[in-house]
Amino acid sequence: MLQGSFYSIREAFGRTLTKLGEEDKDIVVITADVGDSTRALYFREKFPDRYFNVGISEQDMVNFAAGLAAVGKKPVVADFAMFTMRAWEQIRNTSGRMRLNVKFTVTHSGYSDSGDGSSHQALEDIALMRTIPNFKVVVPADAAEVERSLPVIINEQGPIYYRMGREYSPSITAGMDYKFEIGKAYVLKDGDDLAIMGAGVVLWDALKAAEELEKMGISTAVINVPTIKPMDENTIEYYARKTGRIVTVEEHTIYGGVGSAIAEVVVQKYPVSMRFVGSTTFGRSARSERELLDYYGINAENIIKKALELMK
């Protein structure tokens, strides 16, 4: 399971989106001059009349998309996570407040824009987006889950924030057979002593950590929680009860992100001890996303360390 293709997550996005465009003529794609970087350009190649580059103007992009939704189009905003946050207030005050059918499909989240450094590394966006009423927030684990979930996202009524990285996409779900549903968590590996929960590409590290923990005799479950909002409370409560210990992992700040959202459920349903693995600072430049994940301790080694703290 830890091997397999390293198929780029944005490639999966661009190609899946274009395929969906063939089936549904109402889909329109809007970008703020990052069509190439997000791979939304594949959609333009096929459907130039349904593709809009509004230029480097995210606020305009967000409300333009909202206007298109208001007359029945299915706008898909393709942009960098960081620069979409520049228009957070527009997203909140228009799409959120009017419950418009806009999909914010963002790439380059987390440390995935490794070279560009901290200005481009969105580590706060899940926290920001999950606070907006009417919004759903989805973070696919890998390219395979993008292919599986994007059709579901596009066909769901209402605004959704859909968060992806750039290239890096170690295989996590490729070999799995399941139907993606919004609001559902998926068991990647079952276990009794401890549960690692999280979202995104860092679940690869979670699986690696689980393997090591098993060798130490600690039976470890790994839960993929792609929908941060609304959260699959039943699965989270089930594993809180079953294992009594939870480590969360995310390529995002631990303040208000995936771990926080899981903790909100746990503390109300069945409080257990928890540890959080994620970012606490701004990022920096590096030659690869993997280097940054290791540099900031969002990796198997740190997950194991936190797990062992809980096992004491």
Next chain:
Amino acid sequence: MGERDGIPISIDELNKLKAIAERARRNVIKMQFYDHSIHVGSSLSSIEILTTLIFRYIRDAQEKINKDWLILSKGHAAPALYAVLHEKGLIKEEELWKIQAIDGILQGHPEVYIPGVDMSTGSLGQGLSFGIGVATGVKMAKGNGRVFVMMGDGEQDEGEVWEAATHAIARNLDNLIAFIEINGYQLDAKTSEVKPKDFLPEVYKAIGWRTFSCDGHDILSIINAIEEALKARKPAIIFAKTLRGKGFTPIENTKMQRASPDVARQFLLNT
């Protein structure tokens, strides 16, 4: 006299619109008895334009692509919109007096669940982009809906307006008509003291908009400008000279948004 004489409206209709605007104006002044925090000054500067649009131009239709859209980007003028929508029969009189009340439907800024409201606004600078989205969607679907966007002069400080202004030209939208009301004031001070605004008509023109101007309190002047704008075959913008607090002398053409209820009551009794 009438349309055959080159005047695009009959005297009867003109008088009817003037009477509607005057009733709406008095209702806005009256609304501050019930909630003192409404933006009376900004509302009164928009009364005639909203009256003209709603009673003469906005066409309703079942299909979203064939109706006309009215976007009040300067959302704090909501009381004026509500007062005119009341004249249209879309909002009951008792709701006007419940403005901003917890059990009323009329919010401090427009929300789409209020009858006759096409966009939830309130945060400045956002209406034009939305209007461009609507106008683009309408054209893609080959509908005949037109989009009217009302902005203020202070609102032009927002960067998103600049983003949208160039965007409308890129889309070459001929079903989009925007208004910028020039009343010369923003929240804290005169617009001229905060950031320059005089360049606006030249800049919009230079970007590629067809620009027009009117007296925003003279219904005939407003109609003439809209008629020209409708023929523009390009994004059109109408600069409407208005007075903040127009017709409510205790605050007219000042930075003040409202007078005390006593002053307002006295004013309504005496006029």
